[in-house]
Amino acid sequence: xxxxxxxxxxxxxxxxxxxxxxxxxxxxxxxxxxxxxxxxxxxxxxxxxxxxxxxxxxxxxxxxxxxxxxxxxxxxxxxxxxxxxxxxxxxxxxxxxxxxxxxxxxxxxxxxxxxxxxxxxxxxxxxxxxxxxxxxxxxxxxxxxxxxxxxxxxxxxxxxxxxxxxxxxxxxxxxxxxxxxxxxxxxxxxxxxxxxxxxxxxxxxxxxxxxxxxxxxxxxxxxxxxxxxxxxxxxxxxxxxxxxxxxxxxxxxxxxxxxxxxxxxxxxxxxxxxxxxxxxxxxxxxxxxxxxx
Ligand SMILES: Nc1ncnc2c1ncn2[C@@H]1O[C@H](COP(=O)(O)OP(=O)(O)OP(=O)(O)O)[C@@H](O)[C@H]1O
Numbered sequence: 001x002x003x004x005x006x007x008x009x010x011x012x013x014x015x016x017x018x019x020x021x022x023x024x025x026x027x028x029x030x031x032x033x034x035x036x037x038x039x040x041x042x043x044x045x046x047x048x049x050x051x052x053x054x055x056x057x058x059x060x061x062x063x064x065x066x067x068x069x070x071x072x073x074x075x076x077x078x079x080x081x082x083x084x085x086x087x088x089x090x091x092x093x094x095x096x097x098x099x100x101x102x103x104x105x106x107x108x109x110x111x112x113x114x115x116x117x118x119x120x121x122x123x124x125x126x127x128x129x130x131x132x133x134x135x136x137x138x139x140x141x142x143x144x145x146x147x148x149x150x151x152x153x154x155x156x157x158x159x160x161x162x163x164x165x166x167x168x169x170x171x172x173x174x175x176x177x178x179x180x181x182x183x184x185x186x187x188x189x190x191x192x193x194x195x196x197x198x199x200x201x202x203x204x205x206x207x208x209x210x211x212x213x214x215x216x217x218x219x220x221x222x223x224x225x226x227x228x229x230x231x232x233x234x235x236x237x238x239x240x241x242x243x244x245x246x247x248x249x250x251x252x253x254x255x256x257x258x259x260x261x262x263x264x265x266x267x268x269x270x271x272x273x274x275x276x277x278x279x280x281x282x283x284x285x286x287x288x289x290x291x292x293x
Pocket of ligand 1: 027028032050051052053054055056057058059
């Protein structure tokens with residue numbers, strides 16, 4: 001599929017945090033998408049959208065360097081993907097914690113600090129103090145201080161998600177890759193977590209690339225969206241991309257974008273990707289008869 005950008009990507013004098021040039025990805029012998037161009041500047045908030053199974057998580061894996069691009073050029077923080085180490089924070093697609101899990105929220109955050117740390121160790125007490133300080137600071141930042149000492153399995157979905165965001169942030173990444181962080185949260189928690197991510201982006205200058213099933217909770221905060229389709233993609237400001245005309249062109253089938261009275265977007269007619277994994281998303285509603293953008 002040919003590239004279908006609606007407007008030229010903004011030209012920034014600074015090197016982009018993420019740069020994809022004519023990138024194609026193949027998994028299991030199938031091309032998921034191709035001809036994808038994307039430039040994400042420092043401090044931008046970008047959403048990756050599209051139907052189930054289209055390859056949104058795979059795009060994140062390309063940026064992490066765990067999924068190679070089949071074609072094209074990918075740069076992350078000025079280097080090859082996977083080379084930026086702790087400069088990239090990652091929140092994988094949500095996996096819920098078993099209610100009986102005794103690990104505390106602080107331990108979950110600590111995993112992000114200790115994870116794969118190696119090299120010349122700091123003196124033990126100094127290292128411990130630095131770790132404790134940063135873990136407490138980031139738990140405070142995400143508003144989780146009230147429950148971080150509870151077993152994670154006893155925290156609510158929204159509380160768990162905040163702690164996982166803290167884990168992704170604990171090493172002060174410049175780029176935060178979030179795979180459906182609002183998945184399974186109720187509307188008030190979606191709004192609260194979206195607001196938190198927006199503040200981290202705006203106030204701390206962290207670049208955010210976030211896979212989303214529903215763009216509405218983050219719509220007002222986004223600089224750009226990338227809409228993936230079988231074969232191709234379109235990227236640009238939300239107001240230019242999430243339109244009946246652009247999505248109809250991208251999906252080559254009539255797609256209608258409706259705006260509800262409270263400003264939410266609903267996309268009607270967006271096709272499913274050919275290989276659905278409805279097993280993981282049985283409760284979602286994205287087919288031809290309408291779903292959130
Ligand atoms: N290692 C793999 N081998 C074969 N197929 C794979 C592999 N990884 C992913 N896929 C397939 O690639 C497609 C894209 O998967 P991906 O998880 O990136 O989609 P997605 O857009 O994030 O989906 P969802 O919205 O449902 O989470 C799916 O059909 C998936 O089954």
